[in-house]
Amino acid sequence: MPARFRLTEGGRIDRSKPISFTFNGKVYQGFEGDTLASALLANGVHLVGRSFKYHRPRGIMSAGAEEANALIQVGEGARTDPNLRATQIELVDGLKAASQNCWPSVEFDVSIVNNIASRLIPSGFYYKTFMWPASLWMTYEKIIRNAAGLGKAPEGPDPDSYDKTFAHCDVLVVGAGPTGLAAALSAGRSGARVILSEQDATLGGSLLSEPDLQIDGQPALEWVAAARAELEGLDNVRILTRTQTYGYFDHNFIGLMENLTDHLPQSAKPPKLPRHRLWKLRAKQVVIATGAIERPLVFSDNDRPGIMLASACRTYLNRFGVKPGSKAVVFTNNDGAYAAALDMHKAGIQIAAIVDLRAYAEGPLTEQARDAGLRILDGHAITATAGDKRVKAVQVTRLSDDGESAKAVGEHIECDLVAVSGGWNPTVHLHSQSRGKILFDETYACFVPGDSAQASTTAGACSGSFGLGACLSQGHDAGLAAAKAAGVKSRKKGSAPQAEDPNAPGGADRDFLPARWLWLVPGDKPLGHGGKHFVDVQNDVTAADLHLALREGYRSIEHVKRYTTTGMGTDQGKTSNVNAIAIVSQYFGCPIPDVGVTTFRPPYTPVTFGVFAGRDIGDLLDPARKTPMHALHEHAGATFEDVGQWKRPWYFPHEGEDMHQAVNREVRACRESLGVMDASTLGKIDIQGKDAAEFLNRVYTNAWLKLKVGACRYGLMLGENGMVMDDGVTSRLGENHFLMTTTSGNAAPVLAHLEEYLQTEWPELEVYLTSVTEQFATVSIAGPNARKLLAELTDDIDLSAEAFPFMTWRNGRVAGIPARVFRISFTGDLSYEINVPASYGAALWQAVMTTGEKYAITPYGTEAMHVLRAEKGFIIVGQDTDGSVTPIDLGMDWIVSKTKDFVGRRSLYRSDMDKPDRKQLVGLLTDAPDTVLPEGAQLVEKIESGPTMAMVGHVTSSYHSPNCERSIAMALIKGGRARMGQKLYSPQADGKVITCSVSDVVFYDKEGERTRG
């Protein structure tokens, strides 16, 4: 059965494709081409929501992005979106939509009591009421949070996928109405790379709502279809429909959100097609052709369901074949709204009256209405409305000559629809976001774009030109100019499309004037004493609220906005801002431009959070860097630790072991027999050039010129400020060739640091740096049996202590693979680091593991490595240092040259560096050997009663050491080295106190015999 208010013919819907959907639990029918709003209206449903503050019944007020009332929750469970505009939701089979902001139902909402009590909830209510006593705010807040907010959040993780992409074009045309189409055609024909974006599912813009206009001798929509076909045939033009250009940022960077699947039933969505796509676009030129939005009138109780914009009535009739009512009153201040009256009259809607604020109604459309015999009440106003869930009558009263008041008792006119027009506002949002100027146009009483701040132009209604002919020619010119400005040499020109109105010669060029600007329509009672003149329906802000704010002393429109919340919320005041500004200007008796405008903020309409994340979620949130041996570690059951983006084995638990047990076993194995670890992540920088040694001499604190080829040396690198930045072993591969290693997490910053010095400070040095971190896989073996194992794997390297001493390297073959073996140690035990080409890393690891079985070879992870090095008092940059620690603080004076210059040297001689109370690295031994201090724990000299105690330092590293058979810790303590043996205390969060004493930082094998053996 066709819906009651659907016309039998006409409109851009497909009557052969019925669609069934659910609204508030009830099933309705619509057609393909409908929006949720048009389908609801076709079914006679006007009441769709409750207002934000007063919970007043609200209906559909518009047919586009400006909708402030009909905010809908679509979907359920995890797949749900709040605050969607019913006017922009394409109808799709199985759509489940529901009203928001009402409980238990939209028909009966208990919070309507707020409406009755509205005198008690003036503007600034929260600020005034909930501030005292401050201690109660937490209680208030819970109640407010419950009552406030629009819509519901999804109940689970979003099951849909989202996409984002960068894009580039010569010319972006925003809006595919007549202006935008003409611009895209002229720019596209000239050969420019064009993107045409349109928020609607289909092209045409305002033409979709025009029944009679002709362009280039054909019906307007046929011209649109031809334009689309031509544009689609150009491979330099991309058309993005269902795409909201939501933000205009610096340097012609534009944000667009494309909706790819919401209009498809769940079953018809291609499984790999993302739901929404974010376009991060750089356009050389932008043509803003975003049209205009009709402005409502501010009159008493102007918010009832059934009161909507006159242009919306035309759209529902002409585009969707829907009668928005049966008996209409048109309420206008201009000639343009008469088009709605004429269209409705033609469609069989009874026009009860046209109430016109103008003292004398005139204009081309007005005359047509007069000729059609429609009843025009000029010099009149609607001073009151009646009807709860739908408007049912209006009170029409003659205005005083000045329009400030209404005379005597008026006429009661029954109706179920009020079509309102207060003029038009160009959609200047993008222009304003781009920091373009906004000017007030006295003729049309609206804000129009002034000078552009970026490479953009506005054209058509968006620039304040309301006639179709002007839109087409401006669009055409803007497209051509933009292509030229983008540097495109035009292939062909073409001419601007020509418009005509067959019903009225010259009518294609008409605008909506003449008009009378009466910003606040008087009611039958004084303002604020019964009847609400809504300015902002989404935020329930009335003219009385604005007046109250002004009476209370607010002056700046930005303050008035924040205090009253007018123009805020999801619609950002698309229909309310200009009325609010005008009412403020009237109150002060100053011109509108003096009041100014509030900031137009992106996004134009809300953007789904999902598109900002795109596919960078879950596993793809951040790269997981893996070494060539990673799969083997996984196979061995390793638990991984994140080191920067690297995944490093943390420990390798055996069945039934916890972390503590596994780490103890690994640590013991390295001291007792043989451990093996994957050290491939260490940063490696290849340094070549005749000045390579000199370069190292300058960037490290110690001396490098005399290092022999074949030898290695530990180096400490400082920043300009003298603070430790990185450390590592560097080897001399040739006279002019070195290989530097850096800490795993610091490889890139160190390379950048070195390049900066090379390029900016010492360009005279002949040195080239190349990152080779990943060229090699590194297997580190450690323990008393390390030499024996290596001997079994190589036959061309003499491993004797004399031939291959500590801190040297040798080339050879290990397990048949060409290798460079370094005899260096971070564990303090006999240790070799074997480097092979990365693609052989897994093979080497397997060979080492197999050959090492007889020594019970034990793979160990970063945790065991940390314990082993802490037993030896070796620092980890970034753990035992924090950017405020010098080598002297670390007790590493031995590595700081007194005889040469190096980066950071001068900073070490600042007076502050000599202070005896600088934090110094020392060891800590707890009185109870089994107690392990938490890392980061603060230390004090004595326990006070209160919570503030003088802190003398903190723990940087702390472990249980199986080799020392007790806990060990490293700490930065004020004047630490002078405190040897002193007792310090560490108060814990649970109230317990750990007592410890200051010790030397080397806990194991203080003579270092194991390393050198």
Added chain:
Amino acid sequence: MVEAYLRQSPLSQLALPSRAADETGDAGVSMAERPFRRIVNLRGNPKSEAFVSAAKSVLGAELPLAPNSAAAGKDATLLWLGPDEWWAVSEDETPPLADKLRDALSGQHASVTDVGEGYSCIAVSGPNAIDTLAKGCTLDFHDSVFAPGSCAQSDMAKAAVVFHRLEDETPSFEIYVRSSFAEYLWRWIEDAAGEYGVAVTG
């Protein structure tokens, strides 16, 4: 000679050969790993006649001097990476170039470093290859800006890469990425290309 079977490419864990199709069908994007490429990183002063001619004597072609351009050498593809930095990329079976370059450049201010072991190469081609790359990189890959024969260092998703657009009618790119990022990047690109249909090729 070391046994080749001991080698593993960075993407070996993805078992790509088992997914490889002979025909790409209507897939908008084809992807493949190009394992074990030799890459020699070459640094030197292009204004030095000695440097340029020594490089040419080994490479069999002039080093490309135009920013972000590639050139074909005798055994290697030459990629411009910076005003004083190039890559010479060759297949595994070709004779190694590094030692020859080192010999030719000895005594000069230049550096020659093997880096191929540290990189993986992912080939991305097909009608939607550019759409796919655009999702992860701010560069404009349009023909008018990034014509066949172009190369560039940039980021793809969150990995630093070198792009090389091949001389091919179908948009075809080779993306060099450090091996540790290869699995991440492969999965990212395959996911990004999903809507166009992906074929893994050998």
